[in-house]
Amino acid sequence: MKNTRIETIADMVKEGMVVADIGTDHALLPILLVQNNKSNKVYACDIAEGPLASAKANIEKYHYSSLIQTILSNGFEHVPADSEVAVIAGMGYLTACGILDAAMHRLPSFKQIILEINRDPDEMRKWISSHNFTIVEERYVHERNHDYVIMSFTCEYHPSYTEEEILLGPVLMQKNEDDYIAYCQKQYEKYKTILERSSGRSDASIQKKFLIFKEFLKQ
Numbered sequence: 235m236k237n238t239r240i241e242t243i244a245d246m247v248k249e250g251m252v253v254a255d256i257g258t259d260h261a262l263l264p265i266l267l268v269q270n271n272k273s274n275k276v277y278a279c280d281i282a283e284g285p286l287a288s289a290k291a292n293i294e295k296y297h298y299s300s301l302i303q304t305i306l307s308n309g310f311e312h313v314p315a316d317s318e319v320a321v322i323a324g325m326g327y328l329t330a331c332g333i334l335d336a337a338m339h340r341l342p343s344f345k346q347i348i349l350e351i352n353r354d355p356d357e358m359r360k361w362i363s364s365h366n367f368t369i370v371e372e373r374y375v376h377e378r379n380h381d382y383v384i385m386s387f388t389c390e391y392h393p394s395y396t397e398e399e400i401l402l403g404p405v406l407m408q409k410n411e412d413d414y415i416a417y418c419q420k421q422y423e424k425y426k427t428i429l430e431r432s433s434g435r436s437d438a439s440i441q442k443k444f445l446i447f448k449e450f451l452k453q
């Protein structure tokens with residue numbers, strides 16, 4: 235089955251890098267990176283034996299065992315030092331943040347860190363902003379009724395992002411893409427409904443989000 239989310243992540247990875255896929259599960263991303271000639275050295279890492287076994291079986295099926303190495307690792311713990319790109323995808327925000335927080339000293343050695351969390355991309359941007367890191371690229375994917383935001387960042391200094399940039403995405407808000415505008419419209423409607431139903435008792439952050447989407451969409 236086509237997997238646009240994974241294809242988009244693979245597309246965002248810089249070419250010719252050593253890549254560490256943290257929480258690889260089935261190793262779909264490492265396999266795609268090798269198939270697309272994006273990388274010829276990938277570490278497929280996972281905290282659990284079960285997913286790692288399925289990663290290994292998939293890698294062997296494609297005869298990529300010499301190019302993709304499976305590693306049992308909690309976050310970055312056993313990720314080799316020559317890794318240049320890290321990917322953390324398909325996890326919740328708290329898990330992703332826990333992994334990044336535990337490896338803070340190592341993050342500057344990466345040329346690119348790509349994140350795709352299950353929901354609330356603004357929480358991820360807030361984390362990036364709180365460390366004055368730089369969001370370099372963002373892509374939005376709508377697939378099988380799910381909204382995915384994929385972002386890449388580096389540890390280069392960036393002043394804190396504004397509330398608008400955190401909610402809308404500093405890169406996505408400049409792209410003016412129809413599907414992302416449609417996503418923002420859905421968010422706007424969601425917050426509008428919450429506000430209407432709460433008849434003024436919603437907290438200030440809901441109000442703020444509603445107003446940011448409203449202004450962005452010029453409603």
Ligand SMILES: C[S@@+](CC[C@H](N)C(=O)[O-])C[C@H]1O[C@@H](n2cnc3c(N)ncnc32)[C@H](O)[C@@H]1O
Pocket residue numbers: 256257258259260279280281282285307308309310322323324325329333
């Ligand atoms: C839902 S899968 C996502 C798989 C793939 N990255 C994707 O985007 O489709 C999440 C994987 O992350 C792994 N995981 C969770 N916490 C982890 C951690 N701290 N370090 C490494 N892997 C972790 C889980 O074992 C699971 O295989």
